[in-house]
Amino acid sequence: MTSATVEELTARDAVSARRFGRQQIVGTLFGVLGIVLVAALAPNITSETRSFAFEPPPDPLQWDFTPSTLVTVIGVVYIIAAALSFLPGRDTVASRSSHSWSRRRSRSRSSSASAWRCPVLRPPT
Numbered sequence: 001m002t003s004a005t006v007e008e009l010t011a012r013d014a015v016s017a018r019r020f021g022r023q024q025i026v027g028t029l030f031g032v033l034g035i036v037l038v039a040a041l042a043p044n045i046t047s048e049t050r051s052f053a054f055e056p057p058p059d060p061l062q063w064d065f066t067p068s069t070l071v072t073v074i075g076v077v078y079i080i081a082a083a084l085s086f087l088p089g090r091d092t093v094a095s096r097s098s099h100s101w102s103r104r105r106s107r108s109r110s111s112s113a114s115a116w117r118c119p120v121l122r123p124p125t
Contacts, residue, residue, distance in 0.1 A: 027085025034078030042071040 020028070045068045053060040 023085050023089065027082040030078045030085070031082030034075040034082060037071055037075030037078065042068045042075060045071060 047066055047068050049064050049066055051062040051064040053062045055061045
């Protein structure tokens, strides 16, 4: 095993910090899709109101919407999701170990004799 100097470790961390992970790649794809929806698709859809009818024709219950507005909202949600994918994530290893329930679980699994500590399960003497 080779020992790395502090400068080498710092350089490796800097290179890995500049790389895109899975989350950033998927976020970039969502961002591109959102921009396509907002900039290319939404302006080319007709702005006449459409509706979904949930009952038969005499005075039906309906939901009215404008397709261009709906597509624009979906595109903006995709762009927001893309922007959020570039926020720093939480350190899952450190945050998992800080939860009290995980410490209790790991302590109870650490010894096989922990079940015998319970007075109900203790074998007769």
